[in-house]
Amino acid sequence: MADSVELDAVDLHILRLLQNDARSTYRELAAEVGVAPSTCLDRVSRLRRTGVILGHRLQLNPAKLGRGLEALLLVQVRPHRRELIGPFVERVRALPESRALFHLTGPDDYLVHVAVADPADLQRLVLDAFTSRREVARVETRLIFQQWECGPLLPPVPGAHLSAD
């Protein structure tokens, strides 16, 4: 289940189109790709079954939800032992401010992506949910000026590197 899956040109074409607009209909996909709608359904079902497609997620606008300030928190959890990091992860995931959480190599153990109302809200979050905890040795806060989602995720093409110059 962690292994790479055989994808042909039709699968890749469908994935590229769906990454552009995840709400494309099978008829639209079929017309673009040049196969029957029922074939598209088969292919997409297989991509779901084999775990290539994990799901469909709503992309929301945090600013419109009163969470116009986003930040990344670099967090050191000490001692870095399973008994402490398990509960830490669960607690952070359950915070309404958390958007994503990463366990990393390097001097900081975790990176937390948060969305808050304003600087006062961020201060409250850092103090109440992080620095006040005994297992949190250090928090470094970095505001997000701007963020971008990048192009479609596709398998590496062996021959074609240095392409984005």
Add this chain to the structure above:
Amino acid sequence: MADSVELDAVDLHILRLLQNDARSTYRELAAEVGVAPSTCLDRVSRLRRTGVILGHRLQLNPAKLGRGLEALLLVQVRPHRRELIGPFVERVRALPESRALFHLTGPDDYLVHVAVADPADLQRLVLDAFTSRREVARVETRLIFQQWECGPLLPPVPGAHLSAD
């Protein structure tokens, strides 16, 4: 368009359900929320029109696409001037390895989330797309052990903090 939008209990209920499963039908939403399907359609259309819902995105499994190694790159771009950072951002966004890009406050100017095949592929990416560029003063690479998406994004509730303890 950057301002917060008035959302009633029905809107919030719909948003919560859609964040759970973005492919819920209007009939399913209607049954859960206790309104008519056509009302759900109205509400969702309005949430799209007012920019609360930005879109629907496919959630893919990078490992299944031969990109089983993910990392965060902390990048300093010097001098940090518009003439350099504009092209830098566009170049990084266009890399097939890039998943997300953040412009940050703090000692590192950018954070790049990348997905690659293996450590050799990561080394090639760092050397060819980052450290070899004159405007890139420094790159710090942190591997991602594990990552989590967090709970639904909802407006802050004034009264209810310290809830995730």
Add this chain to the structure above:
DNA sequence: ATTGAAATGAATTCTTC
């Protein structure tokens, strides 16, 4: 494995409240 047609079920429109 893919198709095209048929059947099922959902999205969308429209009239009424």
Add this chain to the structure above:
DNA sequence: GAAGAATTCATTTCAAT
């Protein structure tokens, strides 16, 4: 604004290839 019926359109199944 919300609902419910009616229409349009998409999904899904299936027999045939």
